[in-house]
Amino acid sequence: MIRTIRNLARLIVIMRTLGRHDALFPHELRDVAPGVASFARLISAKNVSGRPGQRLAAALRDLGPSFIKLGQILSTRSDLVGEAIAADLAELQDKLPPFPAEEARRIIETELGRPIDELYESFDEKPIAAASIAQVHFAIIAKRPDGADPRGDYARGHDGRGEPNDPRSREVAVKVLRPGIELAFRRDLDLFRWLSELALTVQPRLKRLRPGEVVQIFADTVRMEMDLRMEASAASELADNFRGDDAFNVPRVDWDRTSQRVLTLERIRGIKVDEVDRIRAAGFDPDDVLAQASSSFFNQVFRDGFFHADLHPGNLFVNESGNIAPVDFGIMGRLDRATRYYLADMLLGFLNGDYRRVAEVHFQAGYVPAHQNIENFTQACRAIGEPLLNKPLHEISIGRLLAQLLAVTEQFEMETQPQLLLLQKSMLTAEGVGRALNPDINMWELARPLIEDWMRENRGPEARVVDELEGVMNALRTLPRVVKATETAANMIVEGGIRLHSETVREILDGTVRRRQRMMWSMWLATMAVLALLVLAVG
Template sequence: MDPLGLRKSVRHLNRYQEILKTFVKYGFWDVVEKIRTGLVFDISQKIWPHMKKKELAVLGTPVRLRMAFEELGPTFIKLGQMLSLRPDLIPPPIAQELTKLQDEVAPVSFAKLKPLLEEIYADDFWKIFAEFDETALAAASIAQVYRAKLKNGEEVAVKILRPNIHQIIETDLEILFNLAELMAKYVPESELYDPVGVVTEFSRTIRREQNLVIEGRNIEIFRRHLQKENYIKIPLVYWEYSSEKVLVTEFVHGFKISDLSALDNAQIDRKKVAENGARAILQQIFELGLFHADPHPGNLFVLPGNVIAPVDFGMIGRIDEEMKEDLLEIMQGIVNKDARQITRVLLNIELIEDQVNFRNFEHDLLDYLDRYYGVPLKQLNAAQLLNEFMELVRNYRIKLPPDMVMMGKALAISEAVGRQLYPEFNMFDLLIPYTKKMFYQRWNPAYRYRLLSRMWQSSSDLLKSLPEDIRNLLVKFRKDQFTVRFQHQGLDHLTRELDRSSNRISFALIIAALIIGSSMLIQLDTVPFLWGYPALGIIGYLLASILGFWLIIAILRSG
């Protein structure tokens, strides 16, 4: 049987060692020590000298993790940014620290991007662009953005994927999957964070970001639904010049939302901008069902007239009708201070595992609701509410849908940006009207009709398939083909230990056999001789000594 990840480990050996060395360098030797038994190469001797650094002694785990991600490059920076949006998976201090990861890197020279542009546009490049500024406006880990002008005089932003980025990311993803599997196998406490699930979700996100057509479609959806709104500006996509590796959009002339002095100089109404930013994210969530999942200040510009102009639509979230219905049930439970209703909703959508102590969960949830029930809106802080709720979620191992978590995080970021613009801004002043509107919509005849139609369709499909399913089940019974599968839980560790112990016993028996056989050979005067004794006996002793020493070292290393 091939050892776990043998081909993967050997194929990218240098990158494996670079990653593991970096984590040890920043003080994560305990995790590396646990997973290295599943690797096909021994890295301990090479990276041990880097384990302790005095300058890291005063730094906490969140800072050291962020520094390790920064050093490891684009894939890990993107992973850290995604984790910063998932406070349901990681503690708030780590999530907060990972928000500091800046997706800004030194730009690749334009000369290295020219072959890609020539491949896509061939000889039409200068027929399309009248001007093209070869200095990058922004350089991120996956793509770079340039300013250009079309032949018709329109200014555009040209986003181009970095050279070989696909191969770089795929290599790191392959390694991350293998390391996640090793963590799940050898680090029991990592079960709380679901490393394999995190890497699976991350791989889907980052692969989508490498296809700029997907980002262009996202922009188009937002533009189609919001183009009549006068408070938000969504850029136009030039599809005739765009592809999977190049995205050409309308250039946005505006001020960064974080540049407060520039906003003041332009006589921008900061309070209105804060309200428009919050209104934008709320309308996306509750009306469009598609929202910008990373509305941090670097992705938001402000145009004259207090208009919000979001950019970078690579990371989006979706809220479908079913999830909206679940959210409404949860909100109703919050309003009525009904912890049991909230628990029932979470159970119905299979977010709570059977092992959870429901009585304790409802008690802690009620305690959480009591702390904020009746508190004036101006005293509420969305980020604080979210962090405390996510702590409750983590403690009881509740796995919320990623889009639901990103929605909460997007609202918290939007409130933080709003308060930076206008300290007295409160997200709840705008959130409550939207939730009331959703509650009223539940009793709208058209909405009830759609809901009943879906229920009728589901019931009809079930009734249609039920006779056939019962027939197939009875046929399996009759032909003795009906099987029941049992899946054990919690025995993996015991199985590994028993397997390890049996291997050591077998190894010890081989060593004992070598010693006994060599002793018998020593008693015989058989040629050839070595140092006056039969050579085969001496060789047997040496081999037994080497194997015995190896066995002792293995036992000491693994405890």
């Protein structure tokens, strides 16, 4: 009862805020929830300017940190809110008033167990940025009393060598979680879960929108972001993936000054990637920057399967060496090898006009259920791909293509693929950066040599043979366990562990032997076939 009263009171505030911004969308709710639509019309303000997505973003901004973060999550779910609203929510910036510097100092000292004057030689009182979960201060690392370099592992660059003579390498950015943010999010998460349960009770047809799943994704994302050690780990992993690649400079982590609520990173000095005039004035060619951004994004997605999922211009800089430098590693995406293969085959099928292959890839990956009609799905893929064939390459958006594909596949009972939704949003953001640098160049065309090399190495005949051989070897490795388990079960039956009729025991044992023989022959034939293919491919 207390939970219901508390959430109802909060809900009244939410409805008033949404109504003030005309963000309740009574027309859209008319078919799925007529009663709610009527109420929405009564409390919605009139003559509010802006697109629906812009009005919703403004309302979420007024409602505070949890709702800002929810809006950012919804921006990755164009399948739920539509492409137009998702695009507007993607512009949602979580700039909020900062909390006092005294509070930031207290959190840092409590978390790291030392006075701030020992931790940092200087600490800027004024934060450089204040977001929904944390704010950032610039600082300089304190000198150690013994005169040794205080940076330790932090001082090592991408090549592992120290930089003791670079004074600016001691400049850092300190990220501090907002005080009480965990409690605030916990309360709002309870409200979101309550609302999702209430929505399904009042209107079961909303089940297709999976509101509970959206809330859970939101909860998982927030939990990761509120442990800054996880962000530090993501930055460290991304830096390792680009070790030796000067074109993509990930800031180094100072682990000695990092904890759950405090993150200390190398300070990045540079120009926002969309400030083209400043980039030129600094002596750098925007086309070179675009090429670096294109190759680094491709390498993150296809080579490593680990990508920065929030690369908007505010998180991407051109540093003093003319290289790309990312910041803010709270939202990262992962793609396993099977998903990367699916993406490569799917994109290649679209670009070659082979829509049957695109359909087959979806069925082989298990994204579209086997009972669906592959011919109908091929036709749907053609409807997406044909409009692209006559367009100039720089007008083709791979991110939009993927968004349209995800929207169509829902009609064929394709289950939601969160990793693809996050990737699609990231692709659109990356393409926006590319257009800002040069609207006449397609970033995917710049990455074509990398794509071709990767496809040849990972999707060519030799690679397919190796994959098949790996599959057979994995099966062979599990075979002894299967045989042992079969023998154990047979012994239990014979020794009376399970009481069965003697004829039944004989049938089971005979069947077990036959299955084992068939398995051995199958493994042997498969191995010989794969080895033969390997010899042919290599020869």
